[in-house]
Amino acid sequence: MMMDNGNATAGLQTKLANDRQLIDVAIVFDSGYGHTERQAAAVRQGIEDVDGARALLLTADEASTRWNELNAASAIIFGTPTYVGAASAAFKTFQEASSQEIMSKGYLWRDKIAAGFTNSGSRSGDKLAVLIQLALFAAQHGMHWVSLDLPPANCSSQGSEDDLNRLGFWLGAAAQSNTDEGPQTAPPAADLATARHLGRRVAKTALQFAAGRVQARPEPALT
Numbered sequence: 001m002m003m004d005n006g007n008a009t010a011g012l013q014t015k016l017a018n019d020r021q022l023i024d025v026a027i028v029f030d031s032g033y034g035h036t037e038r039q040a041a042a043v044r045q046g047i048e049d050v051d052g053a054r055a056l057l058l059t060a061d062e063a064s065t066r067w068n069e070l071n072a073a074s075a076i077i078f079g080t081p082t083y084v085g086a087a088s089a090a091f092k093t094f095q096e097a098s099s100q101e102i103m104s105k106g107y108l109w110r111d112k113i114a115a116g117f118t119n120s121g122s123r124s125g126d127k128l129a130v131l132i133q134l135a136l137f138a139a140q141h142g143m144h145w146v147s148l149d150l151p152p153a154n155c156s157s158q159g160s161e162d163d164l165n166r167l168g169f170w171l172g173a174a175a176q177s178n179t180d181e182g183p184q185t186a187p188p189a190a191d192l193a194t195a196r197h198l199g200r201r202v203a204k205t206a207l208q209f210a211a212g213r214v215q216a217r218p219e220p221a222l223t
């Protein structure tokens with residue numbers, strides 16, 4: 001016989017309350033000269049804007065020695081500078097290491113949330129190629145890719161350099177750092193705000209997935 005409705009609802013609420021722990025959203029990034037590091041810090045702020053989410057910020061080098069923490073995270077956001085139209089060598093080293101450490105051990109990141117960001121010297125600079133590479137990387141791990149979800153700016157006479165998503169990307173967050181400026185002043189505030197938006201969006205999505213998984217879990221057998 002089925003449990004009566006009142007008891008079933010109370011049971012589900014207790015389960016949801018018990019499961020409402022902090023979720024971890026990791027950021028794995030590389031930065032040769034500090035510009036992408038500023039973008040990563042803005043993504044972190046976005047995660048921390050969301051109640052119930054906690055950020056774990058790791059360089060690609062650190063990440064390669066902290067697989068267990070990444071395995072425990074609900075989401076991983078990947079970030080790299082664009083170097084010669086691709087991810088940096090240090091970030092690529094991390095990606096290749098994940099094949100042995102994560103894929104070969106049973107696709108341990110399957111069904112985690114993923115997203116990405118990149119920064120480069122030129123406005124385009126072939127950053128899209130890097131975001132595509134990051135999305136493919138996530139797909140190879142069986143992760144769920146989260147897009148930027150901001151309308152592209154600067155496509156009309158009303159556009160400005162202060163607009164969110166001023167560079168007009170959809171797949172992830174993009175930033176542009178003048179090559180004659182240090183990371184104190186580049187990338188500009190609009191690109192950091194765009195990165196912060198991505199962090200918030202990923203944290204909210206990860207929380208929605210966590211809640212959905214609790215709802216979807218089969219009811220325990222009645223005794």
Ligand SMILES: Cc1cc2nc3c(=O)[nH]c(=O)nc-3n(C[C@H](O)[C@H](O)[C@H](O)COP(=O)(O)O)c2cc1C
Pocket residue numbers: 030031032033034035036037081082083084085086119120121122123124125126177179
């Ligand atoms: C080896 C190398 C390759 C680069 N290739 C590109 C490129 O393909 N497109 C671009 O727009 N900028 C390119 N840049 C510029 C960097 O993307 C830019 O300086 C960026 O802000 C560096 O970020 P970081 O300080 O986090 O390392 C390159 C820089 C280096 C050192």
